Structure formats: C-alpha cells, structure tokens
Amino acid sequence: MAFTTEGSADQPSVPAATQPSWIRPVSEGTEQATPNDYDSFAEAYSAENETSLLNAYYERPAMLNLAGDVAGRRILDAGCGSGPLSAALRDRGAVMTGFDSSAKLLELARRRLGDGADLHLADLTDPLPFPDAAFDDVVASLVLHYLEDWTAPLAELRRVLRPGGRLLVSVNHPFVDFLDAARSGGSYFGIRETREEWTLGGHTALMRFYGRPLHAMADAFTGAGFHITGIDEPSPAPEARELYPDVFADRPSGTFVCFLFFALQAG
Numbered sequence: 196m197a198f199t200t201e202g203s204a205d206q207p208s209v210p211a212a213t214q215p216s217w218i219r220p221v222s223e224g225t226e227q228a229t230p231n232d233y234d235s236f237a238e239a240y241s242a243e244n245e246t247s248l249l250n251a252y253y254e255r256p257a258m259l260n261l262a263g264d265v266a267g268r269r270i271l272d273a274g275c276g277s278g279p280l281s282a283a284l285r286d287r288g289a290v291m292t293g294f295d296s297s298a299k300l301l302e303l304a305r306r307r308l309g310d311g312a313d314l315h316l317a318d319l320t321d322p323l324p325f326p327d328a329a330f331d332d333v334v335a336s337l338v339l340h341y342l343e344d345w346t347a348p349l350a351e352l353r354r355v356l357r358p359g360g361r362l363l364v365s366v367n368h369p370f371v372d373f374l375d376a377a378r379s380g381g382s383y384f385g386i387r388e389t390r391e392e393w394t395l396g397g398h399t400a401l402m403r404f405y406g407r408p409l410h411a412m413a414d415a416f417t418g419a420g421f422h423i424t425g426i427d428e429p430s431p432a433p434e435a436r437e438l439y440p441d442v443f444a445d446r447p448s449g450t451f452v453c454f455l456f457f458a459l460q461a462g
C-alpha cells in the first residue's frame with residue numbers, strides 16, 4: 196500500500212508518503228520469509244489497525260459509509276482479520292459471519308466478538324464453507340490485493356451472495372501502485388507483484404501484493420457476474436487531519452489517495 200514520496204530533478208514532486216514508517220522496501224534477510232504471515236504478527240497488526248490513519252480513519256469509515264443501513268442484513272466479512280469491521284457492522288444491526296486465513300487473527304476476532312461469533316478459518320483462494328446465496332452482502336476490506344488471480348475467489352463470493360446482493364471491496368489504488376512500479380520502470384498494465392517489509396511489535400514480516408490496472412479489476416468483477424454500481428475515492432475521516440498532523444502538514448486537501456472502493460451487485 197505504498198504512496199510515492201519526494202520528487203527529483205526529472206521527476207515531479209508529489210505530496211509526502213501516506214505510507215507509515217513501519218513499511219519499508221524489502222531488505223536482505225527478509226526476502227526468504229514466508230509472505231503475508233499474519234499469524235507471526237497478529238497482535239501487533241491488530242493493535243495498529245485499531246487506531247491507524249489508513250484503517251481506522253480512512254478505510255473503515257469509507258466502508259461503513261458504502262455499506263449504509265445494514266440493519267438485519269446477513270453480511271460476510273471476507274478476510275475479517277481481528278474483526279474491527281465486523282464489530283462496527285454488528286453494532287449497526289447486521290448479522291455477521293467472518294472468515295480469514297490467519298488463525299491468530301481469528302482468535303483475536305473471537306476475543307472481540309465473543310464466543311458465539313460465526314467465524315471460520317478459510318482461504319479465499321479455496322471453495323468457501325458457506326451454502327449458495329447465504330448472504331445479503333459481502334465486505335472484502337483490503338484482502339483482494341493479496342491474490343494473484345481473482346477469478347475463483349470472485350466466483351465464490353458471487354456464489355455465496357443472493358442474487359441482487361452486494362459485494363463491497365477496498366483495494367490498493369491502482370494509480371498509487373503504479374506510481375511505485377513506475378519508479379523501477381514497471382508497467383501500469385498487467386499484474387504486478389510487489390513486496391514490502393512490515394515491522395510491527397518488533398517483528399518484521401514480508402508482505403506480497405498483486406497490483407493490477409483498473410480495467411483488469413473491472414473485467415474481473417463483471418466476468419464473475421457483478422455489476423459495478425459505484426466506485427469511490429473517499430477522503431480520510433474529518434478528524435484525521437487533527438489526529439495525524441505530521442502526515443497532513445505538507446499535504447493540501449485533495450492529495451491523499453491510497454485505496455479504491457467498489458460497490459458491486461450480484462447479477
């Protein structure tokens with residue numbers, strides 16, 4: 196989830212990074228690690244997610260805004276992590292189910308949501324353990340960009356939604372991804388693997404993402420039987436500027452871009 200930084204003589208300057216200090220390029224020694232091992236830093240990630248600019252004051256409010264009135268809706272939280280979005284949707288009256296591929300994050304979700312919470316250890320690249328048409332909505336916050344191929348995962352999400360149900364997605368913004376890729380001569384087109392090092396709670400984890408151009412995202416959604424009903428590029432929550440003065444000090448309003456949001460309807 197990188198944003199670009201200072202300019203140089205031949206490269207125009209863009210506002211300073213939204214990227215927190217704990218995200219860095221991959222260094223020697225980390226490159227051999229298993230990528231995306233959330234179990235290895237679950238507590239630290241969950242704590243960071245709880246209050247971070249990108250999650251608590253940008254992604255989550257935007258997703259809740261997109262979801263609107265969810266009272267009584269059966270919602271699946273795909274890649275639920277430690278459950279902050281599930282908790283917020285449940286507080287608004289939704290009936291929540293969640294799954295994640297990290298057992299440790301699920302443990303934290305259970306601690307947050309209670310023993311009776313409907314939580315499953317499952318991988319989005321495998322068939323999901325839910326019947327057809329079981330949900331009114333699926334929310335997929337910041338999970339699809341971990342997957343190289345979206346075909347089978349989107350088909351599964353479509354299968355578990357009732358016809359007319361909604362899939363609400365947030366992903367790394369393809370434009371922001373591309374600015375990073377362009378620095379090393381990378382192309383906008385095609386699927387780009389990128390790696391980062393995340394150091395949280397004294398542990399350094401190797402993270403691997405797959406960026407893709409906007410048209411590839413649209414093709415994947417429509418190919419899986421979804422109609423695109425909305426695309427959103429929200430601003431951070433109003434209180435973010437006050438809470439994170441360092442990030443916003445040199446950043447005129449309208450220059451904060453990090454994630455892209457889709458509202459989709461199952462056809």
Ligand SMILES: C[S@@+](CC[C@H](N)C(=O)[O-])C[C@H]1O[C@@H](n2cnc3c(N)ncnc32)[C@H](O)[C@@H]1O
Binds near residue numbers: 244276
């Ligand atoms: C950036 S975190 C976001 C967590 C949560 N959705 C949120 O927004 O707070 C990404 C989550 O996706 C999960 N994840 C990554 N790949 C996955 C996969 N193939 N299947 C299920 N979950 C996955 C991770 O374990 C992690 O919980």
